[in-house]
Amino acid sequence: MELQNYPVTIVIIIATVLISLRAFKDSEMKYKWIFYPYKVQRENQLYRILSHIFIHGDTMHLIFNMFVLFSFGGIMEFIFGNYFGAGLGSLHFLVLYFLGGLAASIWPYLRNKDNPNYMSLGASGAVSAVLFASILWMPEGGIYLLFIPFEIPAWLFGILYLGFEYYMSKKGGTGVAHDAHFGGAIFGIAYVLLINFSKGAAFFEYILS
Known part of the structure; x- marks a missing residue:
């Protein structure tokens, strides 16, 4: 696929990188954009619910999220373009x-x-939504993970990921928003089922076969 086939993904990545890089140098901006449920609840700062996906904790956090978004966002934007038409x-x-x-x-x-x-x-929750939309749409695909020298079937990775993130979110104390990862993944699944319910049956038919 060429870059012009998924322009929205590229625009999101560029915007996220630029805003994150600025926030790295501006702690006041970072504080204003971060997701802070206590402030959302008490001061009605609803904008934080989305603003936090444009900023990241450090360079590796940013690179990892944008790499996954580039890899699977491009796929889903291409698929949606074929399924619904470009616009x-x-x-x-x-x-x-x-x-x-x-x-x-x-x-x-x-x-x-x-x-x-x-x-x-961080954008991990939004990226998880895109990742799991692609897994449900194409369970026959494969996913490579760092330090694992072989391809993991997409459907198997999805099941293991959901189990791991749910367990870690209940355990807590890791400093990672596992509950956000889990919630984003569930939304990605739900969205695909909403627009093409047959993908759910096709997913189970594939893994059972």
Whole structure:
């Protein structure tokens, strides 16, 4: 696929990189954009629910999220473009990404709206939505992980990932927003089922075969 086939993904990546790089140098901006459920609850700062997906904790956090978004965002934008047509496909991708980021914030918000010490940032929840939309749409695909020298079937990775993120979110104390990862992944699955319910049956037919 050529870059012009998924322009929305590229625009999101460029915007996220530029904003994150600025936030690395501007702690006041970082604080204003970070997801802070306590402030959302008490001061009605609803913008934080989405603003935090444009900033990251460090360079590796940014690189990892943008690499996954580039890899799977391009796939989903291309698929949506073929399925709905170019314009509508881009719109669906925007909805998947940004509503995925919003949905990923629901569980952390409910758990921490009265906790003045909890803050989080990063596009991981939105990226998880895109990743899991691609897994449900194409369970026959494969995923490579760092330090693992072989391809993992997409459907198997999806199941293991959901189990791991749910377990770690319940365990807590890791400094990672596993609940956001889990919430974003569930939204990605739900969105695909909403626009093409047959993909759910096809997924189970594939793994059972």
